[in-house]
Amino acid sequence: MAVRGIRGAVTVPTNTKEAITSATRNLLVVTVQENDVHPDDIAGILFTTTPDLNADFPAYAVRGLKWPTVPLLCAQEINVPGAMASVVRILLLVNTDKLPQEIRHQYLGEAGRLRPDLTEGESA
Numbered sequence: 001m002a003v004r005g006i007r008g009a010v011t012v013p014t015n016t017k018e019a020i021t022s023a024t025r026n027l028l029v030v031t032v033q034e035n036d037v038h039p040d041d042i043a044g045i046l047f048t049t050t051p052d053l054n055a056d057f058p059a060y061a062v063r064g065l066k067w068p069t070v071p072l073l074c075a076q077e078i079n080v081p082g083a084m085a086s087v088v089r090i091l092l093l094v095n096t097d098k099l100p101q102e103i104r105h106q107y108l109g110e111a112g113r114l115r116p117d118l119t120e121g122e123s124a
Contacts, residue, residue, distance in 0.1 A: 009111035024061035
């Protein structure tokens with residue numbers, strides 16, 4: 001079994017606690033479902049937000065999922081001029097027997113434009 005990274009991102013409509021939590025939770029649920037990940041297989045989750053999203057920590061979205069033993073860390077993305085705003089990104093580190101090419105990264109909403117190479121042909 002290897003530790004693999006699963007990437008994802010989602011756009012958040014407004015800088016509110018509710019919007020950040022809802023968008024992040026949706027991204028996490030879709031990502032674990034699409035990759036058949038069980039909470040006990042998650043080694044940790046890294047969350048980043050664009051600088052304009054500061055109303056809450058995206059890691060709080062995990063509380064509603066009841067994954068109390070999953071290590072979580074939040075950080076802020078580099079403030080690159082012209083970069084897409086209002087984005088939460090995740091990196092799930094999971095223990096899995098899947099090969100790298102079997103991993104289904106999830107880019108939802110407008111975030112699908114960030115990695116069209118990973119979302120082509122998928123409902124992002």
